[in-house]
Amino acid sequence: MRLRDLGERALLQKLAPLGYPEGAPLPPGDDAGGVWVGEEAWLLKTDGFLYREVALLGMGPFEVGFRGVAATASDLLSKMGRPLGFTLGLFLPPDLEEAFALELVQGAAEAARRLGAPLLGGDTNAGEEVALTVSGFARSEAPLPRRALPGDLLYLAGDRWGRTGAGIRAHYQGLSLEGFPKILEAALYPLPRRELLALARLPRGGLDSSDGLAETLWQVSELGVRVDLEALPLHPDVLAFAGGEEEALELVLYGGEEFEAVLLVPPEAEEALLSRAQGAGLPLFRAGRVGEGAGVYLRGSPIPRRGYDHFRP
Structure with a gap:
């Protein structure tokens, strides 16, 4: 079945359990994944997107970099994870201006700073168009899963x-x-x-x-x-x-x-x-x-x- 027919949610339901550890702090397919380290959960989230798909009118590279960290952090915070740091993977066309790449990372660094966590480097790659992959790390003593009961x-x-x-x-x-x-x-x-x-x-x-x-x-x-x-x-x-x-x-x-x-x-x-x-x-x-x-x-x-x-x- 082609992905356009299957849809993203159905695909994720098939992919999420693959390799996922038993007894993890959050179930497979939740907004973030994690492992227990003692009595504390260490959470990880990775998010990726194409620049052209998220750059609204008025957004430049700074705002798109900011948005990348924001999207990843939102998943961690909704799980009651306190952000520890972020990494940034970039796909950049070789003829792109240096100033564009700098603004992109400056925006990501500013969002991380406002969230009280550093930007910890990442990776750069050549690509046909600008794309970003952001990973975020967090700690939680009480990770919040997707859970609901009648009456909530x-x-x-x-x-x-x-x-x-x-x-x-x-x-x-x-x-x-x-x-x-x-x-x-x-x-x-x-x-x-x-x-x-x-x-x-x-x-x-x-x-x-x-x-x-x-x-x-x-x-x-x-x-x-x-x-x-x-x-x-x-x-x-x-x-x-x-x-x-x-x-x-x-x-x-x-x-x-x-x-x-x-x-x-x-x-x-x-x-x-x-x-x-x-x-x-x-x-x-x-x-x-x-x-x-x-x-x-x-x-x-x-x-x-x-x-x-x-x-x-």
């Missing part, structure tokens, strides 16, 4: 929901983001949130959202539960950009590139979760809960499964 509350961390989707739409439709500084910031510098670490041991499960919130919620449903959304965050600037609530909901559900966390929280941990989040300055939005059954619903209406897939247009 669904929380969305962060405030980029819909904003990155607006930035992506502006890119493809040639729309100006003048007057939308938070949307522009979310699109160009989507830094994951170290503040998530303040919530360690309280959520039951967590997932990184980068292929679109709807896709992420469908992945929650694959854990054997039904996801019932009661509300979604609709920021005033997203509503203004979209021109209406229906269009804004589309950006929240299918925008992608949020690099935010979806958290599944036992009801008895909610009060402590909110208290710690407030103390850490982490925005949290209660979007709904999970129950018995299957599928994803918003106020009783089914949410179609759509999201980014590397092998499908």
Whole structure:
């Protein structure tokens, strides 16, 4: 079967168990992998992409390098991993200007610095077009797997929901983001949130959202539960950009590139979760809960499964 017919999620389900160790801190196919070192988990994540596929309007090599580290770090932080360092693999055409390569790495180094971890070198290779591979390393005393049980509350961390989707739409439709500084910031510098670490041991499960919130919620449903959304965050600037609530909901559900966390929280941990989040300055939005059954619903209406897939247009 060709990959375009199989799809990315189905391929990953076949690939993830290959060589994966028994008793690992996280299950195969989670946002990151790891091994136990004593009572602590050491986590690893690798992410790769083509420059032309992620360079939105207004993004130069600095912003693309920044985005590469951000994407990798988001997977680690959603697992409650404290970043230790990052490495960067580059594929560069031989006729590329030196300044371009320097800006690319400077952007990656800046994102790593803001996350409190160094850029630890990497590798350079000749390629037909610019591509990046970023690896991140982290430690966690309580790694957070993909896990949900009926009755758990669904929380969305962060405030980029819909904003990155607006930035992506502006890119493809040639729309100006003048007057939308938070949307522009979310699109160009989507830094994951170290503040998530303040919530360690309280959520039951967590997932990184980068292929679109709807896709992420469908992945929650694959854990054997039904996801019932009661509300979604609709920021005033997203509503203004979209021109209406229906269009804004589309950006929240299918925008992608949020690099935010979806958290599944036992009801008895909610009060402590909110208290710690407030103390850490982490925005949290209660979007709904999970129950018995299957599928994803918003106020009783089914949410179609759509999201980014590397092998499908």
